[in-house]
Amino acid sequence: MAAPASKTIGDLNGTWVMNKNLSDNTEPGLALQGIGYLTRKAIGLASVTLTVKQYSGPPLPPAAAEAGDCVRIDIEQTATGGIKGTTENRCADGEKRSHSDWLFGTVESSSRFVPAGDALKQAVGGGDYGLDAASIEYLAGSNWLADESEKTGPDGAAHLVSCADNQKDGWIAVQVWGFQTIGGERRYARNIVLKKGDKKVEMRLVYDYIP
Structure with a gap:
């Protein structure tokens, strides 16, 4: 179902199921990331559920304890x-942290909240991402909802920007999270650019909220 007004970038708590009809095909992106054929096919047929816990808590290492609490986002997929x-x-303080899992291997990732508009374009266009203008526009373009009701993150942020870097396999993934009007309804979405050398894949994932 569509995201209720109570669900914003400042409160993603709850259960979300990827809407396969509204989302782009994930197989090209998984292939670029080196995921095997059979695993890609199985993921394409599966129903994917995210259970999200968003809260304020102590930062994850390597941040020093005296840095104070940050917004934590724990996701069970x-x-x-x-x-x-x-x-x-995740710890949304912009610090790079290492994470490993069976699917994507070891990646170094960071997450931070970002305001809408030009600030969002600057955020995805900067750093070490090496994205071209088309990718920046895809990630941060005008399809995002950005009225006052969406600005519920720290300092009025409307988005979360995440970057994952897998140095062993040579790919990076840049994501922007937020809300868009899709199919006439307000929905939680992620615009993603995957890049490996001169190859890239752009895709949008769309999620249904499960009360």
Whole structure:
């Protein structure tokens, strides 16, 4: 179902199921990331569920304890069809942290809240991402909802920007999270650019909220 007004970038708590009809095909992105054919096919057939816990808590290492609390986002991802789940614990303070799982291997990732508009374009266009203008527009373009009701993150942020870097396999993934009007309804979405050398894949994942 569509995201209720109470669900914003400042409160993603709850259960979300990827809407396969509204989302882009994930197989090209998984192939670029080096995921095997059979695993890609199984993921494509599976129903993927995210259980999200968003809260304020002590920062994850390597941040010093005296840095104070940050917004934590813990995600348990499960799938049907015998696909093994994954756990992803984020700390939205912009610090780079290492994470490993069975699907994507070891990646160094960071997450931070970002305001809408030009600030969002600057955020995805900067750093070490090496994205071209088309990718920046895809991630941060005008399809995002950005009225006052969406600005519920720290300092009025409307988005979360995440970057994952797998140095062994040579790919990076840049994501922007937020809300868009899709199919006439307000929905939680992630715009994603995957890049490996001169190859890239752009895709949008759309999620239904499960009360």
